[in-house]
């Protein structure tokens with residue numbers, strides 16, 4: 474019987490090998506989930522070349538992916554930002570509540586369900602809404618993060634002003650999130666482990682293919 478640590482190392486090894494050999498799942502995630510229709514503006518050949526390069530030289534591959542993906546990330550984020558501005562108008566009119574919970578945590582009322590709310594953390598730029606769970610692996614943010622940042626940009630509630638947030642959330646983080654993105658496909662298996670408790674996936678593993 475293998476030791477827990479050995480099994481964990483085996484998972485790590487398999488995951489790393491698979492990541493280096495086969496980028497297709499991650500590519501599919503970026504095109505279908507993260508960017509949707511906007512993915513049509515990605516130069517496909519350059520994208521494929523970057524993925525091929527990643528297989529032999531991770532650093533150079535990531536750098537090329539930045540360049541290839543930046544226009545589509547910016548375009549997608551512009552759409553999200555315009556949604557955030559609509560939320561801001563509702564907030565400004567007193568139709569949407571946004572509350573400071575302290576420590577960078579902001580509670581944002583849901584636009585579609587007034588009884589629901591989402592929690593944004595401005596320090597980590599994370600939100601617990603479903604959209605953020607989908608796009609975070611591409612280093613992108615949701616409208617709640619933009620909105621919370623707009624209102625509490627200096628850590629204090631601002632007067633109504635529509636200054637576009639000056640942070641660009643994603644490219645700086647892409648080199649780290651791009652690896653997480655690939656491994657996110659194991660989330661179903663992991664949730665099974667959480668539910669059943671007797672899975673053979675070691676508890677120390679936070680991702681698996």
Ligand SMILES: [Zn+2]
Nearest residue numbers: 600602615617
């Ligand atoms: Zn959100």
